[in-house]
Amino acid sequence: MTLDEPGWHCGAMTIHNSSIRSICVYCGSRPGRDPAYIAAGRALGRAIAANGLRLVYGGGTKGIMGAVAAGVLAEGGHVTGIIPEFLVDMEATRHSLGQLNELIVTADMHERKHKMFERADAFVTLPGGIGTLEEIVEIMTWAQLGRHEKPMVFANVCGFWKPMLDLITHMREEGFVHTGHKVQPLVIDDIEAVVPAIMDRWNELGWLKGDEEVIARL
Numbered sequence: 001m002t003l004d005e006p007g008w009h010c011g012a013m014t015i016h017n018s019s020i021r022s023i024c025v026y027c028g029s030r031p032g033r034d035p036a037y038i039a040a041g042r043a044l045g046r047a048i049a050a051n052g053l054r055l056v057y058g059g060g061t062k063g064i065m066g067a068v069a070a071g072v073l074a075e076g077g078h079v080t081g082i083i084p085e086f087l088v089d090m091e092a093t094r095h096s097l098g099q100l101n102e103l104i105v106t107a108d109m110h111e112r113k114h115k116m117f118e119r120a121d122a123f124v125t126l127p128g129g130i131g132t133l134e135e136i137v138e139i140m141t142w143a144q145l146g147r148h149e150k151p152m153v154f155a156n157v158c159g160f161w162k163p164m165l166d167l168i169t170h171m172r173e174e175g176f177v178h179t180g181h182k183v184q185p186l187v188i189d190d191i192e193a194v195v196p197a198i199m200d201r202w203n204e205l206g207w208l209k210g211d212e213e214v215i216a217r218l
């Protein structure tokens with residue numbers, strides 16, 4: 001990235017201009033039991049591309065991860081996959097990775113997660129397992145600590161995230177979610193409503209910031 005591009009790096013701070021450019025999707029590397037999960041992944045991918053946004057994701061080409069990337073590519077969109085070398089043969093095939101627009105192979109999981117964070121303007125979580133959970137929880141903790149204000153969405157396909165959302169509510173009620181106003185993920189049941197909601201939230205943040213900057217510090 002150069003200083004001429006819309007988003008640029010300044011020391012430990014990343015500053016994005018007023019138009020949202022990319023969405024990071026966290027989701028299962030497996031398809032899950034309900035075919036609705038794969039369908040939602042593909043529909044979200046299509047919606048990301050149809051709105052002129054780029055997908056940033058973990059590079060896997062199987063399960064829901066593969067469905068999201070396939071949806072973006074089917075709509076002519078841009079996909080950046082970020083995957084650690086040791087996972088390439090587990091979560092992808094070398095051939096399918098060749099179809100992504102951009103592939104970043106990292107040394108380890110930490111580098112992967114950091115690059116995904118840096119390159120994304122917003123985060124969506126589809127159904128998934130332990131890895132998916134870890135990723136969105138980390139993004140919420142960084143929001144709680146004031147390290148970013150990027151929109152976060154639980155795509156609540158068939159109510160998948162209800163147990164997690166109930167737990168967060170319980171934590172709030174018991175007084176454990178400090179600076180709670182900084183952790184306000186959107187919860188959206190209808191997959192078609194996810195991208196418009198993110199764009200609305202992004203615009204609200206831009207307005208609050210007085211026009212141009214949504215800031216992330218790590």
Ligand SMILES: Nc1ncnc2c1ncn2[C@@H]1O[C@H](COP(=O)(O)O)[C@@H](O)[C@H]1O
Pocket residue numbers: 027028029030058060087091109113128129130131132133134135
């Ligand atoms: N500990 C982890 N931190 C970040 N990402 C992880 C971790 N463990 C697995 N992952 C990745 O998350 C996605 C989805 O995993 P699921 O367990 O299928 O939800 C996958 O790329 C994992 O490599």
